[in-house]
Amino acid sequence: MISICIDQLSKSFGGKKVLNKISLKVSEGELFGLLGPSGAGKTTLIKILTGQLSYSGSAHILGKSCDRLERSIYANIGIVTDNSGVYERLSCYDNLRLFASLHGVKKEIIPAILARVGLDNKRVRAGKLSKGMRQRLILARALLHNPKILFLDEPTSGLDPATANDIHSLLLDLKAAGTTIFLTTHNMHEAHKLCDHVALLCDGEIVEYGVPDELCRKYNDKNTITILGKDGQSVCFYNTPEYAAAIADYFSMDNVAAIHSSEPNLETVFMKLTGKELDR
Amino acid sequence: MRIQNVGALFIKQGKDCIKNAPVLLLFFIYPVVSLILTQAMKEQAGSSELFVSIFATMHAVFTPIVAASSFIAEEREKNTLRVLIMSNVTLREYLLSVGGFILLANLLTGCSFILYGPVKSILLFILAMAAGSLISIVLGSCIGLFLKNAAAANGISVPIGILFAFLPMLANFNEKIAAVADLTYAGQLGRLMAGKEVSPSGFIVIAFNLAILSLISGLLYKRSLLAE
Numbered sequence: 001m002i003s004i005c006i007d008q009l010s011k012s013f014g015g016k017k018v019l020n021k022i023s024l025k026v027s028e029g030e031l032f033g034l035l036g037p038s039g040a041g042k043t044t045l046i047k048i049l050t051g052q053l054s055y056s057g058s059a060h061i062l063g064k065s066c067d068r069l070e071r072s073i074y075a076n077i078g079i080v081t082d083n084s085g086v087y088e089r090l091s092c093y094d095n096l097r098l099f100a101s102l103h104g105v106k107k108e109i110i111p112a113i114l115a116r117v118g119l120d121n122k123r124v125r126a127g128k129l130s131k132g133m134r135q136r137l138i139l140a141r142a143l144l145h146n147p148k149i150l151f152l153d154e155p156t157s158g159l160d161p162a163t164a165n166d167i168h169s170l171l172l173d174l175k176a177a178g179t180t181i182f183l184t185t186h187n188m189h190e191a192h193k194l195c196d197h198v199a200l201l202c203d204g205e206i207v208e209y210g211v212p213d214e215l216c217r218k219y220n221d222k223n224t225i226t227i228l229g230k231d232g233q234s235v236c237f238y239n240t241p242e243y244a245a246a247i248a249d250y251f252s253m254d255n256v257a258a259i260h261s262s263e264p265n266l267e268t269v270f271m272k273l274t275g276k277e278l279d280r
Numbered sequence: 281m282r283i284q285n286v287g288a289l290f291i292k293q294g295k296d297c298i299k300n301a302p303v304l305l306l307f308f309i310y311p312v313v314s315l316i317l318t319q320a321m322k323e324q325a326g327s328s329e330l331f332v333s334i335f336a337t338m339h340a341v342f343t344p345i346v347a348a349s350s351f352i353a354e355e356r357e358k359n360t361l362r363v364l365i366m367s368n369v370t371l372r373e374y375l376l377s378v379g380g381f382i383l384l385a386n387l388l389t390g391c392s393f394i395l396y397g398p399v400k401s402i403l404l405f406i407l408a409m410a411a412g413s414l415i416s417i418v419l420g421s422c423i424g425l426f427l428k429n430a431a432a433a434n435g436i437s438v439p440i441g442i443l444f445a446f447l448p449m450l451a452n453f454n455e456k457i458a459a460v461a462d463l464t465y466a467g468q469l470g471r472l473m474a475g476k477e478v479s480p481s482g483f484i485v486i487a488f489n490l491a492i493l494s495l496i497s498g499l500l501y502k503r504s505l506l507a508e
Contacts, residue, residue, distance in 0.1 A: 050366060074368045085360035087292065089299040094292070101288035102367045125299075141363075 001028040003149055003180040004049065009057035011044055011204075018044050020204045021057070026197075028148075031171065031181040033195035033212075035188065035266060037276060040201045042184035043081070046153050049182070050079055061149060075103065078142030080135070081153040088127030092119055092137050095126050096144060103145035113140045118166055132163035139167065149180045156190060168194060188266040192216075198266065202274040212266060219272050220264040228258040281376075285369050289377035293351070297385070303347055307385050310339035311392040318396060332397030333474035334449050336405070339390050340412030340473075341466045342445035345420040346437045347382050352424025353433030371501060379417045386413040400475035408472040411486060415465045416444075418493040425500040448473075465489035 004026035011019040019041045026032040034042050047053045049061055051069035059066040064073055087095050096110045114122050117136040126137060135155065142150060152171075156164035171194055175181055185191055191198050192212045200208045200215075208215060225243075227250050228234045235250070237243040239261065250256050271277060297304055314335035321327040352375075355361040364374060390409040399405045420437060427433045448470020451458035461467030468482040 052362070052366075071368055071370075074366055079363075079366060083359050085355075085358035085363055087296060087360060088358070089296050090292070094295055098288055098292045099367055101291075102285055102364070102369060104284070 002026070003028045003030070003062060004032075004182060005058075005060045006045075006049075007058040009045075009048065009055055009059050011041070011048060011053065011055045018204050019048075019055070022201075022204075022206055024199050024206065024209060026180060026182060028180055029175065029178045030196045031175045031183065031194055033191040033198040034182070034184045034201055035186065035191045035198050035270065036184075036201035037186055041204045042186075042201060043153050045201075046079075046081065046151050046182070046184060050077065050151060075145060076148040078145070078147035078150045079153075080138050080142045080151065080155050082157065084138045084141075086126040086134060086137055086141075089125060091123050091125055092129070092140075093122040095137060096141060099141050099144055105145050109144075113144055116140070116143070117170065132159045135159060135163070135167070139170070143174075147179065149182065150174065152181065152183045154185055155183070156185070156187065164190070188270070192266055200266070200270050200273065202270070202276060207273045208269065215266065215269050216264045219269045220262065224262045226260045226262075227256055228260075229255045230257045231255065281370070281373060282368075285373045286377045286380070289364075289369065289374060290381050293378055293381040297381070303350055306343045306347055307389045310335045310343065311389055314393065315396055329398050329474070332393050332399065333470065336390065336393045336397075336409065336473045337412070337448050337466065337470045338445040339386065339393070340409050340469055341416050342441040344382050344386050344413045344416035345423070345441040345444070346434065347386075348378065348417045348420025349423035349427075349433040349437035350420075350430055351378050351382075352421060353427050354430040356424070356428045357430050375421060375501070379414075379421065382417050382420075383410070383413050404472060408469050411490075412465065412469040415486070415490050415493060416441075418490065418497050419444075422493060422497045422500055425497065425503070 002025050007023045009019060009022045010017065034045065036042050044053065048055045048059055049066055051066055054067060062073065062076055064070060092114060093110060096113065097107050100107050100110060111122065117140040119133060119136050119140060129137060156167055171181055183195065195212060197210065198212055199206045223239045224236050225239050225247060226234055226236045237247055314331050317331045318328045361374065365371065387409055393399065394402055394405060423433050423437045427436065444464060444466040447461040447464060447466050451461035451467060463485060465486045468478055468486050471478050471482065
């Protein structure tokens with residue numbers, strides 16, 4: 001079943017085209033990554049999908065058109081964006097209690113949700129939280145009503161590696177539980193590690209779409225093996241059968257300190273396709 | 281309209297306001313200042329009536345304007361209003377809960393004037409306090425819906441609040457100001473609070489002020505609906 005369906009979607013701001021004829025589909029229970037540099041149009045697409053912006057073309061989530069999202073759809077989606085506000089004078093618990101009431105969820109589940117995102121001190125004021133803790137609170141709020149689709153806009157941007165890893169683990173748990181996740185990021189490692197499918201977005205256009213590993217293999221034209229000898233010299237071989245004997249010689253001479261295969265990643269794929277870097 | 285949403289937001293507004301010292305202070309400043317002055321000058325005949333009518337009018341006019349604009353603009357500035365709307369809350373439910381909270385808080389603190397001040401008719405005083413608070417909340421909402429920044433909203437709402445709050449007092453000293461004050465709800469409230477007779481045209485002025493401000497807030501409401 002398709003959770004998100006976009007066809008020929010375009011969006012302009014003051015004559016400048018931010019998204020240009022985008023088409024993609026996200027299946028139910030899939031963790032989808034939209035990968036692109038800052039200003040590529042990722043946040044704009046999330047705003048369109050959550051009914052915050054008008055557009056031309058077609059966009060549907062859970063079968064409903066995004067340009068006239070029924071209010072009931074908000075019961076089925078959770079949103080985590082960089083500028084999602086929290087009530088800074090209220091405690092974490094009170095922040096969640098408000099939204100539990102609004103979603104008709106029992107307040108008894110709040111401690112479990114807070115524990116799930118790693119927020120132990122529920123009495124601390126939201127305004128006193130670090131950026132990572134604040135992001136966890138926003139994530140907890142988005143998960144409160146057990147949404148079918150979770151939209152995450154750069155959820156780990158600016159966070160320390162430990163917090164980012166915790167959030168990654170949580171996202172994988174959610175995916176395992178059947179939640180569809182739409183993730184935007186400019187972090188290629190995050191996208192590669194988490195996503196079932198990724199779309200590479202550049203200047204408002206999708207330049208490639210597919211499974212991360214398959215994309216990397218598809219654009220791996222280097223395909224080399226580098227051997228660092230114990231004598232300090234390094235030698236590079238093409239990873240093809242005709243070099244197998246030469247590589248084996250190095251091992252037989254007991255002269256191998258380290259060996260590396262060329263492993264293209266999504267960033268190199270992106271650069272190859274667009275000539276631009278992801279982390280601008 | 282979901283009453284459950286309005287109730288949840290009303291409770292949130294109360295918890296937030298208790299921890300928001302500058303706005304919390306607003307609800308107590310005029311009753312306390314009036315109490316101090318009344319007690320300090322209770323020997324002078326007529327001073328209590330004067331202080332209570334002046335400060336009660338200020339309380340009914342100034343406090344709700346600043347509180348409403350501050351609450352709404354802050355909510356827009358910090359993007360929490362957008363989060364609320366994406367949590368199945370309508371802008372109408374939100375405004376009703378904020379307005380309801382300010383009205384209740386202003387009436388409760390405003391009734392303290394009755395405890396120590398000479399008020400000719402308690403019912404008329406409470407009605408005047410409620411009407412003044414309601415119109416001021418609508419005016420404050422207009423400012424909060426117009427500006428998407430709490431500092432800017434305070435920068436506008438404080439002088440407007442002072443202008444309306446001081447008009448009835450200044451009207452005592454100048455006929456031209458009195459003529460202008462008579463055309464505003466604050467001027468008519470000042471007369472009601474002072475226990476003076478208010479002509480039917482005075483009530484029409486109050487109703488007309490409310491109608492004009494409601495129209496403006498309706499237009500700003502539609503604009504905000506699109507923005508949020």
